[in-house]
Amino acid sequence: MKNPIIQFILCAIIGLGLGYVVFDVVLADGGNNKEVASSAETAKSTTKATKEEQKTTKTEDIATASGEENILQSKGCIGCHAVKGLNLDGGATGPDLSQAYNNVEGKHGKPIQEFLKEPTSAVMSSVIGGNPLTDDEIAQIVEQLKKASEAK
Template sequence: MIDSRILIGLFAVLIAISGVVYNGIQDADRRAEFDAAFKARSVEKGAALFTQYCAECHGLHGQGTARAPALNTRQFFENRMKELGFEGGLPAYIKLTIAGGRPVKSDPQWPQNMPTWGIEFGGPLRNDQIDNLVDYIMNWQYEAPDAEALTEVPSDAPPEERGRIIFQETMGCVACHAVNGQGGAVGPDLTQVYNKGEDYIKESVLNPNAVIAEGFAPNIMPQNFGDRLSDQDLNDLVAYFKSLVE
């Protein structure tokens, strides 16, 4: 017959082990909750930083503009590392690119080099802020659309609506030009541009250096819209600008 003291000891050991396992599970749950809350806070901070520093070129939602490529696309998350042959993983690539910028153009489509943002390279952002930006951008990957979806303009929409989509979304002109008080200030305000005539608008899009608005420098606006916009697109843009003054 087993000594009762041995049974009591075994029972006590089992209780202790159960307590350790239970506490371990509880600790793991608490750590998971903490990690999730920390990541959510990081994404929130990254969103504010992206709006402040990145949206002007990459678009408010990462959809890209005429100044810089889209980041919020399925192709970016699935194919970018394969295209570059970069083995460090996408988060590491994004962090490195933000910190060090792109001092050399990799594609003539984009009119300017990406500046350096990391404080160690003379930029304004600390490492933790760059980590916040990386978390925010990576947060898009689960719902990122196809790149083609970002450039689709509904064919059955009125011309002025198609023009608005081209201006505000597809080409991202609003990143540099304001209309009705909304948009960038890199280029002139275009709220009243229709009053200068349709030919003026089209020439300014196709040959941006033909006429430089007072107070603005040449060679800022991309020179390749003639290759990227159809005649219908130009007419839709004109219709949009016309709607602003009617």
């Protein structure tokens, strides 16, 4: 009887600890804390890690080929969103941002620049509220999303 209870308690502690690391440490840092993310990834299979490295290399090659750092990666947007228009595979939590440049105003009632300053969605408000974007970062993001919307 005690053994399953102990196992449950240990699993709960490990799960809460991992949740804290992912959501509080990694996401509060805007996804830039690669040491924590890489230590969490070591628990995954070797095959999956190899695929992630290939995706990262591919997206870094795209950013390098265009001659500019991809702001969507550096600000952590790709953690939740994909941008197929820029060949950026990302998280599936949020919607694909390939048409965000064209659709944000109709969906949220304000231009994309204003939405990135003060998001109207609850999720984005909490994400951006914890790590506000500068005007320069907003301009870079809008430019990337414009390129994504034009790619077909």
